[in-house]
Amino acid sequence: MQEASLVGLIKTLLIILLIYFGLKIIFKWFGPLILKYFMKKMGEKAFKGFSQNGGFPNQQTQQRTENNIDKNSKNNKKEKKPVGEYIDYEEID
Known part of the structure; x- marks a missing residue:
């Protein structure tokens, strides 16, 4: 068996x-x-992946995104239906 030495x-x-x-x-x-x-x-x-995806977006994709934005804005402008009438409660002493 070996012993540790300094x-x-x-x-x-x-x-x-x-x-x-x-x-x-x-x-x-x-x-x-x-x-x-x-x-x-x-x-x-990164450059290889960028050039494989077609580089800068062309006009068609830009028009598609504009159409999507127009559709989304029309959906967001829904009228709010009234939930009910407002009741003011008073404290009774």
Whole structure:
């Protein structure tokens, strides 16, 4: 059975710290390049999806939405029916 030694513990801590600070320095140097690469890829995907959907809306879709707006505004202008008469209650002493 092995026992934990102080030298082994120090080695393990130094390795962990070396990896931590090494990754920190690598991301500090190469992080902007990696971020730039991913942003470029996301922009390409967005542009590809935009161009597949036909780009800007054409005149026909704009007319359809105007027709829908006109129909919705007509439905919203319904008359309110009177519910009943107003009764004013007075307190009795």
